[in-house]
Amino acid sequence: MTQGLPELGRFAEPSLYILLSLSEGPKHGYAIMADVEAISGIPLGPGTLYGALARLEQRGMIEALEPVERRRPYRLTGLGATTLKAQLDGLAGFARTGLERLRETAR
Amino acid sequence: MTRLVALYPRTWRDRYEDEFLALLSERPPDPLDRIDIVRGAIDARLNPQVCPRLSPKPLEPLPYNGPWSIRRAGILTLIGGLIWLATMGIAVNGPIVRDGLHAYRDVGAAMATFLLSVALLLVGLWAVAATVPSTSRVARTAALIAGLAGMLWAFAPWMVVFGAVMCLGLAILAIEASRTGRWRRSDAAILVAGIAAAVAVAAAAVAGIKPPVSEPDVQFVALLMLAPLWFATAHALLRPAIPVAEPARDPSTA
Numbered sequence: 001m002t003q004g005l006p007e008l009g010r011f012a013e014p015s016l017y018i019l020l021s022l023s024e025g026p027k028h029g030y031a032i033m034a035d036v037e038a039i040s041g042i043p044l045g046p047g048t049l050y051g052a053l054a055r056l057e058q059r060g061m062i063e064a065l066e067p068v069e070r071r072r073p074y075r076l077t078g079l080g081a082t083t084l085k086a087q088l089d090g091l092a093g094f095a096r097t098g099l100e101r102l103r104e105t106a107r
Numbered sequence: 108m109t110r111l112v113a114l115y116p117r118t119w120r121d122r123y124e125d126e127f128l129a130l131l132s133e134r135p136p137d138p139l140d141r142i143d144i145v146r147g148a149i150d151a152r153l154n155p156q157v158c159p160r161l162s163p164k165p166l167e168p169l170p171y172n173g174p175w176s177i178r179r180a181g182i183l184t185l186i187g188g189l190i191w192l193a194t195m196g197i198a199v200n201g202p203i204v205r206d207g208l209h210a211y212r213d214v215g216a217a218m219a220t221f222l223l224s225v226a227l228l229l230v231g232l233w234a235v236a237a238t239v240p241s242t243s244r245v246a247r248t249a250a251l252i253a254g255l256a257g258m259l260w261a262f263a264p265w266m267v268v269f270g271a272v273m274c275l276g277l278a279i280l281a282i283e284a285s286r287t288g289r290w291r292r293s294d295a296a297i298l299v300a301g302i303a304a305a306v307a308v309a310a311a312a313v314a315g316i317k318p319p320v321s322e323p324d325v326q327f328v329a330l331l332m333l334a335p336l337w338f339a340t341a342h343a344l345l346r347p348a349i350p351v352a353e354p355a356r357d358p359s360t361a
Contacts, residue, residue: 029130031288038243045140046130047147050123054156069292070129 005087014044014052019061019076019084026065026075029053056080111141114148118155180234181344187227188337194220195331199324212324218264224337225261225273229254231340235280238289238344246283249276274302277336284343294343301335308332 005012014036021027021035029049036044053074056062061080065073076084112124112131136144197217204213214221236250253276260269278299285295308329 026288028288029126030133030286033130033134034287045143045147046127046134046136047140047143047145047150049130050127051147051150051156054119054123054151058156067126070125071133071288072126073288 005083008055011052011055014048015056016087017044018052018056019080022062022074022076023081023084026073028071028073030071111144114145115151116155119151177234177238177344180230181341183227184231184337184344185341187224188334188341190220190224190227191334191337194224195327199327221264222261225257228337228340229257231344232257232277232280234344235284235340239284239287243283243287246280249279249283252276253280274333278302290343294339297335298339301332305329305332
């Protein structure tokens with residue numbers, strides 16, 4: 001069963017970015033922040049990052065690994081991967097519909 | 108910093124404080140970040156989300172994608188480092204040539220091993236570039252420039268500028284790999300320290316500070332300082348800081 005991200009409120013969008021970042025492999029907080037900024041162009045604040053990480057971890061979408069030099073990496077779980085795929089599929093459908101409508105309007 | 112973190116509830120701090128402080132020490136918060144932290148603390152108090160159970164799974168020393176190719180690259184880089192040391196040994200034992208104006212070492216015998224050791228370093232450089240996130244353009248660009256400069260330097264050791272560009276590129280790549288969690292910070296620090304030491308020796312020689320070795324050999328002392336390039340790279344490739352996750356499986360489908 002795929003849990004949705006919208007229930008996470010203001011943490012939904014950062015959570016999506018975090019899942020996307022972790023789909024590349026485990027990362028610690030700073031690496032996630034750097035990657036999210038590279039992906040989205042939007043800086044992710046430390047409070048928002050950890051608010052989203054705690055929510056994702058509690059919902060079993062990510063899991064914490066043993067820390068390396070105080071930096072704890074996180075990785076995507078199976079549920080997280082499924083959730084991410086569902087979200088991306090939804091966004092792809094949304095984009096497809098939007099582009100089709102724009103093309104029809106342009107005719 | 109700790110005052111801001113103290114705003115979070117105790118249960119949150121028990122779980123996240125250490126890594127959160129590590130993050131803040133790595134990326135000092137600007138005023139907007141501080142506001143974000145305060146908002147996060149309020150949220151943590153209003154909506155406790157702490158997951159008390161930590162995954163017992165340890166960080167296994169798995170390499171990245173294509174484990175054997177990366178591991179092999181690490182072994183080759185390590186061999187390259189040993190060849191580099193041998194190269195310096197061969198070079199400093201070459202005969203001193205005096206042409207009337209100045210004296211220099213004939214390092215012709217070390218050319219082949221020099222080329223081989225630099226080529227093996229480039230193998231390591233390629234492997235590091237393959238492991239940094241694809242979004243890290245700085246790392247990829249640095250690796251490309253360092254690779255090109257390294258190839259030129261391997262065939263023309265007297266062109267010090269190529270060596271300098273290669274070292275600079277490798278330093279940027281190592282810092283970026285560390286920043287993105289691909290390298291341990293200690294590996295990147297050792298590599299950068301090696302380059303800094305080589306630059307310091309060269310600068311001292313240029314400034315006329317007498318080295319504790321004979322004049323023709325000071326360049327080899329500087330080059331010897333570059334050995335950490337091979338060993339830090341090899342160590343990072345053989346024992347990466349963060350492994351790539353195995354393909355995630357959905358527990359609901361298991």
